[in-house]
Amino acid sequence: xxxxxxxxxxxxxxxxxxxxxxxxxxxxxxxxxxxxxxxxxxxxxxxxxxxxxxxxxxxxxxxxxxxxxxxxxxxxxxxxxxxxxxxxxxxxxxxxxxxxxxxxxxxxxxxxxxxxxxxxxxxxxxxxxxxxxxxxxxxxxxxxxxxxxxxxxxxxxxxxxxxxxxxxxxxxxxxxxxxxxxxxxxxxxxxxxxxxxxxxxxxxxxxxxxxxxxxxxxxxxxxxxxxxxxxxxxxxxxxxxxxxxxxxxxxxxxxxxxxxxxxxxxxxxxxxxxxxxxxxxxxxxxxxxxxxxxxxxxxxxxxxxxxxxxxxxxxxxxxxxxxxxxxxxxxxxxxxxxxxxxxxxxxxxxxxxxxxxxxxxxxxxxxxxxxxxxxxxxxxxxxx
Amino acid sequence: xxxxxxxxxxxxxxxxxxxxxxxxxxxxxxxxxxxxxxxxxxxxxxxxxxxxxxxxxxxxxxxxxxxxxxxxxxxxxxxxxxxxxxxxxxxxxxxxxxxxxxxxxxxxxxxxxxxxxxxxxxxxxxxxxxxxxxxxxxxxxxxxxxxxxxxxxxxxxxxxxxxxxxxxxxxxxxxxxxxxxxxxxxxxxxxxxxxxxxxxxxxxxxxxxxxxxxxxxxxxxxxxxxxxxxxxxxxxxxxxxxxxxxxxxxxxxxxxxxxxxxxxxxxxxxxxxxxxxxxxxxxxxxxxxxxxxxxxxxxxxxxxxxxxxxxxxxxxxxxxxxxxxxxxxxxxxxxxxxxxxxxxxxxxxxxxxxxxxxxxxxxxxxxxxxxxxxxxxxxxxxxxxxxxxxxxxxxxx
Numbered sequence: 154x155x156x157x158x159x160x161x162x163x164x165x166x167x168x169x170x171x172x173x174x175x176x177x178x179x180x181x182x183x184x185x186x187x188x189x190x191x192x193x194x195x196x197x198x199x200x201x202x203x204x205x206x207x208x209x210x211x212x213x214x215x216x217x218x219x220x221x222x223x224x225x226x227x228x229x230x231x232x233x234x235x236x237x238x239x240x241x242x243x244x245x246x247x248x249x250x251x252x253x254x255x256x257x258x259x260x261x262x263x264x265x266x267x268x269x270x271x272x273x274x275x276x277x278x279x280x281x282x283x284x285x286x287x288x289x290x291x292x293x294x295x296x297x298x299x300x301x302x303x304x305x306x307x308x309x310x311x312x313x314x315x316x317x318x319x320x321x322x323x324x325x326x327x328x329x330x331x332x333x334x335x336x337x338x339x340x341x342x343x344x345x346x347x348x349x350x351x352x353x354x355x356x357x358x359x360x361x362x363x364x365x366x367x368x369x370x371x372x373x374x375x376x377x378x379x380x381x382x383x384x385x386x387x388x389x390x391x392x393x394x395x396x397x398x399x400x401x402x403x404x405x406x407x408x409x410x411x412x413x414x415x416x417x418x419x420x421x422x423x424x425x426x427x428x429x430x431x432x433x434x435x436x437x438x439x440x441x442x443x444x445x446x447x448x449x450x451x452x453x454x455x456x457x458x459x460x461x462x463x464x465x466x467x468x469x470x471x472x473x474x475x476x477x478x479x480x481x482x483x484x485x486x487x488x489x490x491x492x493x494x495x496x497x498x499x500x501x502x503x504x505x506x507x508x509x510x511x512x513x514x515x516x517x518x519x520x521x522x523x524x525x526x527x528x529x530x531x532x533x534x535x536x537x
Numbered sequence: 538x539x540x541x542x543x544x545x546x547x548x549x550x551x552x553x554x555x556x557x558x559x560x561x562x563x564x565x566x567x568x569x570x571x572x573x574x575x576x577x578x579x580x581x582x583x584x585x586x587x588x589x590x591x592x593x594x595x596x597x598x599x600x601x602x603x604x605x606x607x608x609x610x611x612x613x614x615x616x617x618x619x620x621x622x623x624x625x626x627x628x629x630x631x632x633x634x635x636x637x638x639x640x641x642x643x644x645x646x647x648x649x650x651x652x653x654x655x656x657x658x659x660x661x662x663x664x665x666x667x668x669x670x671x672x673x674x675x676x677x678x679x680x681x682x683x684x685x686x687x688x689x690x691x692x693x694x695x696x697x698x699x700x701x702x703x704x705x706x707x708x709x710x711x712x713x714x715x716x717x718x719x720x721x722x723x724x725x726x727x728x729x730x731x732x733x734x735x736x737x738x739x740x741x742x743x744x745x746x747x748x749x750x751x752x753x754x755x756x757x758x759x760x761x762x763x764x765x766x767x768x769x770x771x772x773x774x775x776x777x778x779x780x781x782x783x784x785x786x787x788x789x790x791x792x793x794x795x796x797x798x799x800x801x802x803x804x805x806x807x808x809x810x811x812x813x814x815x816x817x818x819x820x821x822x823x824x825x826x827x828x829x830x831x832x833x834x835x836x837x838x839x840x841x842x843x844x845x846x847x848x849x850x851x852x853x854x855x856x857x858x859x860x861x862x863x864x865x866x867x868x869x870x871x872x873x874x875x876x877x878x879x880x881x882x883x884x885x886x887x888x889x890x891x892x893x894x895x896x897x898x899x900x901x902x903x904x905x906x907x908x909x910x911x912x913x914x915x916x917x918x919x920x921x922x923x924x925x926x927x928x929x930x931x932x933x934x
Binding site for chain 2: 171173179180181192195283284285286287288290293294353356357358359360361362365389396409410411412414419420423424427517518519520522
């Protein structure tokens with residue numbers, strides 16, 4: 154930490170501003186994120202995000218291995234939502250190859266994506282409360298529910314967090330016996346949990362006083378900065394890729410897009426709670442319509458059997474989905490070989506982070522922490 | 538069924554003995570000392586016994602408060618808490634103590650070594666000192682000073698100084714931020730704290746803590762009066778802030794400024810800060826119990842058991858707070874002290890004045906009325922100007 158930089162003179166009292174480096178080792182920067190903050194007392198005058206501490210060269214690695222080889226690496230992007238990362242990458246490659254995805258696989262993908270959304274949003278609410286200073290209680294309540302869904306993931310993919318479950322043209326394996334019943338039970342038990350969470354949190358006086366009108370993100374700025382996901386929707390912009398792109402089979406489901414009106418931390422918190430309720434709606438429909446059939450197309454099966462020989466026709470494609478954190482896109486360019494020529498990840502956490510300073514200026518240190526928490530970043534995805 | 542050979546008076550005598558067991562024990566030692574030692578040394582022995590007991594009981598209380606906190610918060614959070622070391626994890630504090638003692642003591646480069654060393658020592662001294670002022674049971678205060686309550690507040694307020702000392706000495710910006718918050722917070726909350734204790738002084742017309750407890754015999758605890766109840770609530774809230782506990786734990790706000798004023802402390806020095814905090818939790822809860830809940834007064838059980846029951850009851854509420862509340866922001870914290878607690882405690886002083894001079898019925902009615910109305914008005918004025926209780930959310934297609 155360098156010492157004081159600027160001196161500010163006031164009529165009677167001369168004060169100095171303090172430059173503090175919050176992170177990369179800090180309990181609530183959600184990983185190795187760093188904010189260089191200039192403080193005037195407790196008020197933030199300047200904020201500079203510093204990233205790159207977790208850079209793993211993800212894109213370059215992917216350009217040097219087979220198409221399927223980077224599927225497990227996508228798990229490590231946003232390690233809370235490995236299923237949706239898989240789907241987005243599979244979607245991009247499928248577009249380029251022109252493979253169809255069988256009906257059952259489509260439903261499985263939707264089920265996995267929405268369960269992932271539940272996991273992510275539940276954990277986020279817990280972490281946000283942790284940032285607010287509630288000593289781990291909401292986190293542990295959230296983790297209790299998250300565990301159940303992670304057990305489901307383990308039963309289908311063999312791994313709780315690094316699922317590596319999607320394949321081009323479908324999914325790796327069919328659902329195990331009893332999966333649907335277990336998942337149905339979890340979905341049925343979710344609303345009581347959400348109600349408990351809401352009863353404890355939503356109308357809490359301290360939570361409202363801390364979150365309301367803090368870190369307001371205006372519509373125009375949000376759109377100009379290409380912010381996506383719940384952060385954008387909390388600012389009142391109706392933009393959900395599940396509705397706009399209708400990728401996969403999302404046009405078959407009946408669900409709403411919750412929108413905030415103010416765009417502060419409280420809206421971001423509550424929009425996520427409402428989104429979880431919509432996800433539950435989608436899940437119920439998906440369980441009802443799930444039918445038997447193959448889980449991977451013939452072409453996909455061949456590709457999955459010998460990934461090193463899999464060639465993708467020359468061209469470029471951009472596959473995007475509504476990941477729990479925002480628009481997750483994979484842009485790939487192929488020269489017709491067994492490796493991508495260019496592979497780029499549009500990471501929602503990273504792009505949503507760019508407006509951090511605009512939201513934090515003029516607020517207190519404590520507010521900066523919860524604003525960062527409400528953006529919902531995962532450093533694996535920010536730094537890649 | 539009671540043994541028929543026991544008569545009522547026997548049981549009473551037995552309870553009496555149990556009640557005074559520690560007093561008797563000391564008297565026995567003193568009698569022994571008187572028979573062998575010259576007069577001036579006997580006084581010294583008497584002092585040493587009291588000091589020894591206080592100095593020994595302080596760390597024990599702290600150790601088992603950490604255990605209690607981990608158990609209670611664990612239960613609140615759906616966990617079991619420590620259960621590996623000893624039965625119910627009862628030896629966990631000892632394991633922690635050994636760990637703390639054997640840990641490396643890191644002093645940051647550029648720190649002021651003297652201040653950095655002095656602060657954790659200085660912070661424990663007042664925390665231990667005030668234990669001597671507490672009435673632990675009937676005839677069980679180490680010193681019964683005429684100005685006990687005043688001295689109590691005077692001693693606890695020196696803790697602020699050592700906190701700032703340590704933070705300044707460790708040359709860390711998080712420490713500095715924490716210390717600035719600590720100074721602002723502790724000074725602000727001291728005022729409503731003392732003011733809410735003033736009502737008891739006004740009513741009992743004494744500043745001796747022992748006398749104040751004596752003034753609440755049987756079930757005549759001050760908490761059963763309108764001013765006493767308000768006083769307890771105000772005093773307790775201010776005490777929570779004084780101990781840096783949730784939701785007022787800003788000086789050591791983990792999620793914001795890492796560990797606040799003790800960021801740069803490790804090993805035993807950190808443990809001393811921790812100890813000071815827990816001892817303060819204990820002593821302020823005990824003081825709240827003495828001032829408003831009748832201290833050791835209570836039927837049937839020995840007096841010291843009553844004292845511990847009430848104190849731990851209040852401590853439990855603090856642990857409960859820790860498991861459930863989010864933290865306030867700096868401005869909200871200061872606003873709460875100056876705009877709500879302070880006027881409320883002043884109004885409470887008026888109420889106790891009326892209580893002293895008016896007839897009981899008038900005093901009750903007026904007291905409740907004044908407190909209810911002023912609470913309502915202050916709460917209304919303090920409601921965050923921009924809280925929207927029912928915010929609209931749109932469910933778009």
